[in-house]
Amino acid sequence: MVKRTSHHEADCFIARPLDAIGDWWSLLIVRDAFDGLRRFGEFQKSLGVAKNILSARLRNLVAHGILETVPAPDGSAHHEYVLTQKGRGLFYVLVALRQWGETYFSGPGEPYTFMVDTESGRPIRRLEVHAEDGRLLVPGDTRLADFRNRENS
Amino acid sequence: MVKRTSHHEADCFIARPLDAIGDWWSLLIVRDAFDGLRRFGEFQKSLGVAKNILSARLRNLVAHGILETVPAPDGSAHHEYVLTQKGRGLFYVLVALRQWGETYFSGPGEPYTFMVDTESGRPIRRLEVHAEDGRLLVPGDTRLADFRNRENS
DNA sequence: CAAAAATGGTTTCAAATTGAAACCTCTTGC
DNA sequence: GCAAGAGGTTTCAATTTGAAACCATTTTTG
Structure with a gap:
């Protein structure tokens, strides 16, 4: 099977x-x-x-x-x-996918749509990943940590 | 076909x-x-x-x-x-997907992994969508705008 | 050095999924 | 009453998937 x-x-x-x-x-x-x-x-x-x-x-x-x-x-x-x-909750996934698409899939002279803030009509900012203390993180600045057996220490 | x-x-x-x-x-x-x-x-x-x-x-x-x-x-x-x-550039897509997964797919008592900032070892912040002027946007606060025929007005 | 095992794939083939079109079952509109 | 539309389900051929077998090079081992 x-x-x-x-x-x-x-x-x-x-x-x-x-x-x-x-x-x-x-x-x-x-x-x-x-x-x-x-x-x-x-x-x-x-x-x-x-x-x-x-x-x-x-x-x-x-x-x-x-x-x-x-x-x-x-x-x-x-x-x-x-x-x-x-x-x-999938909003952020779609925004991320769309910004990636805007960056790498827009041919010259092609139709182009932006995601804009409805209130101002201006394009939204790019997504950013931040550390808990606010530092801007880029790919490679993160890792996965396993909290499986975290004691209440 | x-x-x-x-x-x-x-x-x-x-x-x-x-x-x-x-x-x-x-x-x-x-x-x-x-x-x-x-x-x-x-x-x-x-x-x-x-x-x-x-x-x-x-x-x-x-x-x-x-x-x-x-x-x-x-x-x-x-x-x-x-x-x-x-x-x-797909980093942000993966972060978005992962945060969604952490929120909605973690069963009680299950193994749990966080994405952490390598430098501090602390979990990263949740992704947020911001307007150009910095306002925090939530799903529904955005729309798509077509810049295809934008004149230089 | 020869043989064995690992690496990095390709080929084969049955079973599962996809997609176009036909069909079905209500509701509406006229 | 009857044709049209909405919202699907069924059917069936073509495509894709995935497990296993196979193959060509290295690399390791005895």
């Missing part, structure tokens, strides 16, 4: 999130959800994804608590998909 | 990065590369991935300029895979 590999049980806080999200379509669904899309048909039109795939991905996102279904506000029999708090 | 969907040409700075990365395995390879792994065998042992898959993913990451091959420093005939500057 050759099953697709799952990182569900991986003892890694990168692998498990990736496993929960599922695949690239799912992250694009989350992106669209941040843009205010809520209905099956809206996602389908925006993404151009096959309906069976969209259906499976929405189900997975709901199962992992990233989206939840709510009754349609217009009283129709259908429901809508909205981000949970956990799902909104 | 039913081909796998590519977001290569998508006019979206989230879709294109996702397309370049390839799949979840690739991001775990990048994670390992940040942890200092460089050799085919090291990645294979760390990830437990099939060699053919690893081979294809490394090739893809190199093709997209995220990794590059360099001659092995011990003078052996083999080469090593190291992050390019573009690859190191």
Whole structure:
């Protein structure tokens, strides 16, 4: 039985999130959800994804608590998909991915979109990683520490 | 001809990065590369991935300029895979993903690893999104603005 | 030095996933 | 009443995945 590999049980806080999200379509669904899309048909039109795939991905996102279904506000029999708090937590992942994309994937003369602060309409700052005391950290300034057996010392 | 969907040409700075990365395995390879792994065998042992898959993913990451091959420093005939500057730019994506994972995927009593500042050994701060003027922004405070036809007004 | 083992892959092939299209089941609108 | 739309599910061929076998070079060991 050759099953697709799952990182569900991986003892890694990168692998498990990736496993929960599922695949690239799912992250694009989350992106669209941040843009205010809520209905099956809206996602389908925006993404151009096959309906069976969209259906499976929405189900997975709901199962992992990233989206939840709510009754349609217009009283129709259908429901809508909205981000949970956990799902909104993916905001930083999307911002990071987008800033990386802006930096390395914008061809000259191409359409260009910025993420801007709604209030001022000005582009947001680049993400930065800071130490507890505020120092700016760059890749290589961090490591992983295991707090598994931390005593209350 | 039913081909796998590519977001290569998508006019979206989230879709294109996702397309370049390839799949979840690739991001775990990048994670390992940040942890200092460089050799085919090291990645294979760390990830437990099939060699053919690893081979294809490394090739893809190199093709997209995220990794590059360099001659092995011990003078052996083999080469090593190291992050390019573009690859190191994924640091923020990994930090975002990890913080999300720490928040929502840590079971009680489970092994727990923090990302810490190497210098102090203390956990790093959470990522924050800031407006140009420094205001802290939360999900919903941003939108996308199209600078395609920006006149020099 | 010869044999064995490790490194870094490629090839093969069955099983799983993907995606396009057809189909189904309500609700609405007219 | 009846056609259209929303929101899916089913079907099925093509593609991708992953385990294992294989192969060509080094490197180590006896």
